[in-house]
Structure formats: structure tokens, C-alpha cells
Amino acid sequence: MKVTSAEFIKSALLPKDFPRDGRPELAFAGRSNVGKSTLLNKLLNRRGLAKTSKTPGKTRTINFFSVNERFYFVDLPGYGFAKVPKDLKATWGDMITAYLKEREPLRLVAHLIDARHPPTPNDHELLELLDDAEVPTLLLATKIDKLKKSQRKASVETIRRDFELDEDALILPVSSETGEGIKELWQVLEENV
Ligand SMILES: Nc1nc2c(ncn2[C@@H]2O[C@H](COP(=O)(O)OP(=O)(O)OP(=O)(O)O)[C@@H](O)[C@H]2O)c(=O)[nH]1
Numbered sequence: 001m002k003v004t005s006a007e008f009i010k011s012a013l014l015p016k017d018f019p020r021d022g023r024p025e026l027a028f029a030g031r032s033n034v035g036k037s038t039l040l041n042k043l044l045n046r047r048g049l050a051k052t053s054k055t056p057g058k059t060r061t062i063n064f065f066s067v068n069e070r071f072y073f074v075d076l077p078g079y080g081f082a083k084v085p086k087d088l089k090a091t092w093g094d095m096i097t098a099y100l101k102e103r104e105p106l107r108l109v110a111h112l113i114d115a116r117h118p119p120t121p122n123d124h125e126l127l128e129l130l131d132d133a134e135v136p137t138l139l140l141a142t143k144i145d146k147l148k149k150s151q152r153k154a155s156v157e158t159i160r161r162d163f164e165l166d167e168d169a170l171i172l173p174v175s176s177e178t179g180e181g182i183k184e185l186w187q188v189l190e191e192n193v
């Protein structure tokens with residue numbers, strides 16, 4: 001897709017503050033530090049539009065970015081960030097759950113998994129939540145540039161086995177560093193807005 005405009009619209013915590021224009025939304029979910037915000041920037045070709053960090057826990061609100069004034073990218077806070085106090089953690093969980101379960105304009109959730117590690121209990125929780133919410137999901141194996149070519153297939157197969165997915169279920173390897181998989185990812189995203 002040709003990105004002609006990409007702009008940050010707002011941060012929100014509660015449904016009452018989400019955009020109300022009904023444009024379709026594509027959301028990025030996954031563990032803290034898995035590369036959600038970086039991937040969003042890569043797709044839009046706008047460095048620094050979504051704030052990123054080496055330290056987990058950078059994105060702390062639900063952030064809406066308007067793309068081509070036609071749909072939204074939604075950058076979600078990561079889960080499994082140990083340094084967050086327990087009570088705040090619960091709020092985050094509730095917030096993300098409410099968004100994923102109740103958001104009418106939500107068309108697709110990209111579920112990011114770090115290609116270097118097998119899925120964590122938190123990854124499984126999100127998988128179940130997405131199943132419950134009946135939102136179409138696309139699994140991405142991120143930071144694929146960190147793996148040798150020979151390790152990549154095994155990494156994708158580990159995710160497949162661990163999540164008990166069919167042989168033909170799509171798990172797309174991506175890298176925001178090298179651009180691998182970005183074209184393929186855009187193809188899927190485009191079909192959903
Ligand atoms: N090598 C490599 N590093 C990446 C890639 N994507 C992201 N990173 C790095 O991973 C770190 C975390 O990236 P973020 O995009 O901030 O992660 P996030 O998932 O948004 O994290 P939270 O906002 O904490 O939930 C940063 O240091 C990025 O530079 C990638 O494809 N390859």
C-alpha cells in the first residue's frame with residue numbers, strides 16, 4: 001500500500017476516549033519489547049512516529065494512528081512487563097481485554113511473538129483472549145533478522161507446535177531491521193481494511 005499520510009491521533013485508556021468515526025482498525029499486540037511500535041513505524045515508513053525503546057514497557061496507553069485518512073493502526077501496550085506494579089498491571093490487562101473484546105471497528109490483530117524464544121504463558125493468554133473475542137488474528141514471528149537463515153524455519157515451527165496450529169496456518173516472519181516480510185504483511189493488512 002502506498003502510505004500518503006500517517007499521523008498520531010490520540011492516546012486513550014478508556015473506550016469513551018477511542019475515536020468515534022468508525023474507521024476500520026488494525027491493532028498490534030504482544031509482549032513488551034517484542035517490537036510492536038517499531039513494526040508500526042516500519043510499515044508506515046515513519047521513524048519515531050510511535051515511541052520505541054530498548055527497555056520494555058514503553059507504550060503504556062492505546063495509541064491511534066490514522067493511515068491515509070482511511071483507517072487506524074492501533075499500538076497496544078505490551079503485556080508481561082514485570083516492573084509494572086501489580087494493581088496497574090491489572091488495569092492494563094483489563095484495558096487491553098476490553099479493547100480486543102468490545103471494539104467494533106477492530107478488523108484484525110497482529111499478534112507478535114519474538115522469533116528467538118518459544119511462546120510464553122503470556123503469549124498463550126493473548127491467544128486465548130483473541131480466540132474468545134473472535135477477532136481475526138495474524139501471527140508474526142518478529143526480529144527474524146536475529147536468527148540465522150537455518151534457524152528461521154524451526155522458530156516458526158516451534159510457534160506452530162506450541163499453539164497447536166494447523167500446518168497451513170500463516171505465521172509470517174518479519175524484521176523491522178531488514179524489511180523482511182513487510183511487503184507480505186502489508187498484503188494481509190490491506191485485505192482487512
Ligand atoms: N533486531 C531487531 N530489533 C528490533 C526489531 N523490532 C524491534 N526491535 C528492537 O526491540 C526493542 C523494542 O521495540 P519496541 O517497538 O519499542 O517494542 P514494543 O513491542 O512496542 O514494546 P512495548 O511498547 O514496551 O510494549 C527496540 O530496541 C527495537 O529497536 C527487529 O525487527 N529486529
Ligand SMILES: [Mg+2]
Pocket residue numbers: 036037038051052058059075076077078
Ligand atoms: Mg510499544
